[in-house]
Amino acid sequence: MSMRNKRLTRTVAAGALLLALAGCTAPTPWVKPYEREHFADPIMSFNRDPISSVYLDHVLESREGSRGATGAVGGGCGCN
Amino acid sequence: MRKKIAAIVTALAISLAALATTTPTGPAPAFTLASRAGQEVSLAQYKGQVVMINFWASWCGPCRQEMPLLESIYKKYNKMGFTMLGVNVEPDSNAANEWLKATPVSFPILYDRDSKVSKLYDVAGMPSTVIIDRSGKLRVLHRGYKPGDENEYLDSIRSLIRE
Amino acid sequence: MQLSEVRVARAESTRILTPFSRTLLALCVIGAPALGGVLPEDRADVMWHNYNGGDLTVEGPSVLVQKKVGDSLSFSAGYYEDMISSASIDVKLSASPYHETRKQENVGVEYLHGKTTYSMGYIHSKEPDYIANTTFYSISQDMFGDLTTVTIGYRRAWDQVYRDIKQPSGEIVNDPTFHERADHRGYTLSISQILTRNLIADFNYELLTDQGYLANPYRKIRYLSPGQGQGFTLADQVYPNTRTSNAASIQLKYYLPWRAAVAGQYRFFRDTWGIVGHTVEGDYTATWRQWVFDGMVRWYTQTHADFYSDLFPYANYQNFMARDRELASFTDWTVGAGAAYQFKVPGAPWISKSTANVRFDHLFIDYKDFRNALLAADYGAGNEPLYKLDANIFQVFVSIWF
Numbered sequence: 001m002s003m004r005n006k007r008l009t010r011t012v013a014a015g016a017l018l019l020a021l022a023g024c025t026a027p028t029p030w031v032k033p034y035e036r037e038h039f040a041d042p043i044m045s046f047n048r049d050p051i052s053s054v055y056l057d058h059v060l061e062s063r064e065g066s067r068g069a070t071g072a073v074g075g076g077c078g079c080n
Numbered sequence: 081m082r083k084k085i086a087a088i089v090t091a092l093a094i095s096l097a098a099l100a101t102t103t104p105t106g107p108a109p110a111f112t113l114a115s116r117a118g119q120e121v122s123l124a125q126y127k128g129q130v131v132m133i134n135f136w137a138s139w140c141g142p143c144r145q146e147m148p149l150l151e152s153i154y155k156k157y158n159k160m161g162f163t164m165l166g167v168n169v170e171p172d173s174n175a176a177n178e179w180l181k182a183t184p185v186s187f188p189i190l191y192d193r194d195s196k197v198s199k200l201y202d203v204a205g206m207p208s209t210v211i212i213d214r215s216g217k218l219r220v221l222h223r224g225y226k227p228g229d230e231n232e233y234l235d236s237i238r239s240l241i242r243e
Numbered sequence: 244m245q246l247s248e249v250r251v252a253r254a255e256s257t258r259i260l261t262p263f264s265r266t267l268l269a270l271c272v273i274g275a276p277a278l279g280g281v282l283p284e285d286r287a288d289v290m291w292h293n294y295n296g297g298d299l300t301v302e303g304p305s306v307l308v309q310k311k312v313g314d315s316l317s318f319s320a321g322y323y324e325d326m327i328s329s330a331s332i333d334v335k336l337s338a339s340p341y342h343e344t345r346k347q348e349n350v351g352v353e354y355l356h357g358k359t360t361y362s363m364g365y366i367h368s369k370e371p372d373y374i375a376n377t378t379f380y381s382i383s384q385d386m387f388g389d390l391t392t393v394t395i396g397y398r399r400a401w402d403q404v405y406r407d408i409k410q411p412s413g414e415i416v417n418d419p420t421f422h423e424r425a426d427h428r429g430y431t432l433s434i435s436q437i438l439t440r441n442l443i444a445d446f447n448y449e450l451l452t453d454q455g456y457l458a459n460p461y462r463k464i465r466y467l468s469p470g471q472g473q474g475f476t477l478a479d480q481v482y483p484n485t486r487t488s489n490a491a492s493i494q495l496k497y498y499l500p501w502r503a504a505v506a507g508q509y510r511f512f513r514d515t516w517g518i519v520g521h522t523v524e525g526d527y528t529a530t531w532r533q534w535v536f537d538g539m540v541r542w543y544t545q546t547h548a549d550f551y552s553d554l555f556p557y558a559n560y561q562n563f564m565a566r567d568r569e570l571a572s573f574t575d576w577t578v579g580a581g582a583a584y585q586f587k588v589p590g591a592p593w594i595s596k597s598t599a600n601v602r603f604d605h606l607f608i609d610y611k612d613f614r615n616a617l618l619a620a621d622y623g624a625g626n627e628p629l630y631k632l633d634a635n636i637f638q639v640f641v642s643i644w645f
Contacts, residue, residue: 071433076373076375
């Protein structure tokens with residue numbers, strides 16, 4: 001491996017290691033756990049009723065050319 | 081290069097502080113809070129007893145799941161020089177009181193409405209449980225709740241009561 | 244450094260990485276405490292949906308069940324049906340009105356370990372002329388004090404495409420000479436971030452690639468043919484056999500002190516077919532006693548695919564040609580409102596919560612370069628009015644949590 005590739009591999013490996021360990025370290029969160037009550041409220045969920053949001057996404061995707069990045073996973077269909 | 085990797089790994093290892101149960105050191109910070117019964121309750125009045133403080137909120141699922149188990153622990157060891165304090169961290173106590181009506185507990189419930197005590201005890205997860213020994217020193221800090229954690233609590237309480 | 248020194252250094256560094264840091268890595272990925280990451284709640288939903296617009300009606304049931312087993316596993320299963328009655332503008336131009344039913348089943352499993360959630364699922368969709376199988380996998384990780392959730396996902400789908408023809412007897416069968424395939428792959432990255440006590444952001448990126456038969460086998464293109472028929476002649480569509488698309492969206496949701504929430508979203512889409520799409524959406528959720536109300540306004544605009552045209556100048560104008568209005572230039576508006584009522588089920592203490600929900604959306608599509616070819620006789624081919632579509636989307640469902 002060339003010196004440049006080695007450096008790149010080590011940087012990527014260090015980055016991956018850091019990312020993996022970041023899940024374990026507990027840096028000071030600026031919103032404390034006891035301050036997160038609003039996010040426990042269902043109205044703050046992005047998908048409160050998945051059966052409904054997935055359906056509406058499916059209807060709009062059948063009529064439009066765009067697809068993806070909606071957060072929902074749908075299956076394929078021959079929907080004309 | 082070797083030294084660099086070793087340095088990164090050691091630094092990250094030291095900061096690996098997110099284990100659920102840690103052994104803290106030092107005296108438990110003093111505090112006084114209003115209780116559900118209406119009086120002011122301070123930690124100092126329990127010196128000589130083993131004290132377990134549970135930081136909880138009505139909106140936190142694992143907290144609600146844990147409460148009945150804390151109640152049974154309290155009932156069992158209360159006469160042996162042990163007490164439980166449930167510190168509710170919600171700024172508005174209405175939701176907590178409503179929930180307690182449906183799931184009553186007999187140990188004291190204190191209201192930490194302005195998060196003073198949560199900050200003092202560096203609460204980094206919901207729920208959080210600390211156990212203080214008879215001399216007022218912090219002995220156990222447990223973050224989160226998973227079914228089975230109550231056995232850890234029982235082990236700690238039993239050994240601290242015998243001291 | 245000499246080559247031999249480099250080799251030694253590499254060997255030694257591997258030794259350092261092996262015992263200590265690998266254990267560390269293992270601990271973090273496997274042994275981290277369950278402080279973040281929650282499995283979905285146990286719930287069951289039963290819905291009836293109805294879409295009606297442009298002489299196309301699609302309605303049917305939808306059922307979804309989510310159930311935890313133990314503390315670490317959650318299973319989901321769903322069934323969905325589309326009962327289609329179509330006499331749409333496309334059907335009227337080149338085919339005859341039809342009825343058919345599409346049935347879809349899906350299963351999924353989620354496994355929570357510490358702050359990581361692993362999930363996978365399978366979707367099977369079957370209709371008389373299309374069979375689609377999809378498998379998807381994702382890993383979700385809570386990090387940085389549980390304020391951030393990062394999810395990566397992979398999806399793979401295999402489709403079998405058939406074409407229905409009507410026998411002289413009136414029976415609908417698959418055309419034995421027509422059997423195509425389409426393959427799809429998708430990659431997603433999502434980042435959810437708590438920004439303040441009241442504000443949360445969600446970023447989504449999705450890359451999709453398709454290969455195979457990607458056209459609609461029933462629809463036709465038309466080209467100008469003065470003096471013949473209505474002034475135009477229909478011909479088969481020819482699509483490219485690959486498509487790659489990128490979509491990225493950002494969504495923000497803010498909690499209002501009177502127990503309400505306001506959200507905004509923007510999505511950008513671009514693909515190798517030349518389609519560029521922008522989506523802007525605003526949502527408001529309000530609560531009152533047992534009720535939760537939702538309001539939504541969504542605006543969407545897209546530019547047509549490179550090989551799309553409503554009317555080609557002559558036959559075989561270019562190698563790829565399409566007239567599918569989904570690939571046209573248009574703007575659409577969706578306005579929707581929903582209401583949910585939370586109630587107690589008497590005599591069923593195992594049901595912790597239940598809601599009755601109804602939702603209504605109105606979709607209006609304003610095509611910029613798709614014309615109503617059925618009016619060619621009155622206006623002349625190419626001068627027909629631009630097509631506009633109004634559709635009503637209706638949902639009614641009951642949810643129970645247990």
